[in-house]
Amino acid sequence: MAKIQILYPEPDDRDAFDAHYRDVHTPMVMKIPGLRRLVVNKLTDITSDQPGDWYMSAELHYASSEAMQASLETPESKATDADFEAFAPKGTLVLMHSEEADQIAPVSMAPSARERGEDVLRTLWGEVFTPAPGTEEFMNVTIDHLFGNLWTRPNLAVRDRSLITIAALTALGRFPQLEEHLEGGLNLGITREELKEIMLHLAHYGGWPVGVSGLNVAMTLFERLDQP
Secondary structure, three states, X not given: OEEEEEEEEOOOOHHHHHHHHHHHHHHHHOOOOOOXXXXXXXOOOOOOOOOOOEEEEEEEEEOXXXXXXXXXXXXXXXXXXXXXXXXXXXXXXXXXXXXXXXXOOOOOOOOOHHHHHHHHHHHHHOOOOOOOOOOHHHHHHHHHHHHHHHOOOOOOOHHHHHXXXXXXXXXXXXXXXXXXXXXXXXXXXXXXHHHHHHXXXXXXXXXXXXXXXXXXXXXXXXXXXXXX
16 A cells, blocks of 8 residues: 655635535545545644644555556646645645555564454454453453464555455355454455455355345445444
8 A cells, every 4th residue: 555645734714725625625636546545634733732733634545656656647636736736725744655565564563462462453443342251261362363363474464364354254154243344444444345346256256145245244334334
């Protein structure tokens, strides 16, 4: 993966800036060929009571540095550049991240299997789950061995392991666990379109019912996540 990160300082008029970014700039950005994901966040400095240096962050994600560079040469990207120059506040910072070197790095370098396993759980689901009564020993082995020792091995990225797990659970019909890992994949940045593409691919290799059932699980999850 590779990305462009844009840090916007405090604009002179927040309402005007937000309206332009939402109604004009974002639709232009979403037309850029090769763009995998757009992430926009309003920023708050939690270390001070005073306003922070940065008002908003935007990240444009691409599959690779090559895809990012090719995308930047397209007319759609150049159009967003022109719009950016017209509305971006003075002092906006643009950073380019090439992350391919980190793709096989482990998600955690913690010294113990338990700590590594808990890091993976937080990466996938944002928390370490409390075992139900009577399942403590089972969960201890799961966290220490599966997530602590296997998911953190360096030869596959955690994103790759997530995709493999989703495909295996779909093919095996393990749908409760599939829903959990689909949500974990979304938390890693895997897109809904990518997850639906997995199901279409599996329909041809694992059988049409496999793909349809996996897609149904995914769509049910998406509907749940979209509920206010």
